[in-house]
Amino acid sequence: MKKYFVVAAAALALAGQARADQMAQGKELFLSGAKPIACAVCHTLEDAGSAGAIGPNLDELKPAQEQILKVMLEGVGAMPSFAQTMSEEERAAVAAYVSSVAGQ
Numbered sequence: 001m002k003k004y005f006v007v008a009a010a011a012l013a014l015a016g017q018a019r020a021d022q023m024a025q026g027k028e029l030f031l032s033g034a035k036p037i038a039c040a041v042c043h044t045l046e047d048a049g050s051a052g053a054i055g056p057n058l059d060e061l062k063p064a065q066e067q068i069l070k071v072m073l074e075g076v077g078a079m080p081s082f083a084q085t086m087s088e089e090e091r092a093a094v095a096a097y098v099s100s101v102a103g104q
Helices: 002-033 065-074 088-101
Strands: none
Touching: 002 088, 065 088
């Protein structure tokens, strides 16, 4: 039984580190790494220190992860699609980051 808890604790620690890594990657992409244009250029998001005024204020919108992924794939209005310029993993990192910090 004790062995089970050690394994479970190790698995939780690894999952927590993976989540932290994804959040760090998402923030970096939001700030400067997203192509064709960084999200921070157009969007306001307090956690990222961005104050863009072209796109919606993400702190007010508080979009869900699925909504962010859809918009990143398809584009909307002045926002381009990121389907060809960012990997699925990169888009998922941005969506996870934004959905977890918007409006906090």
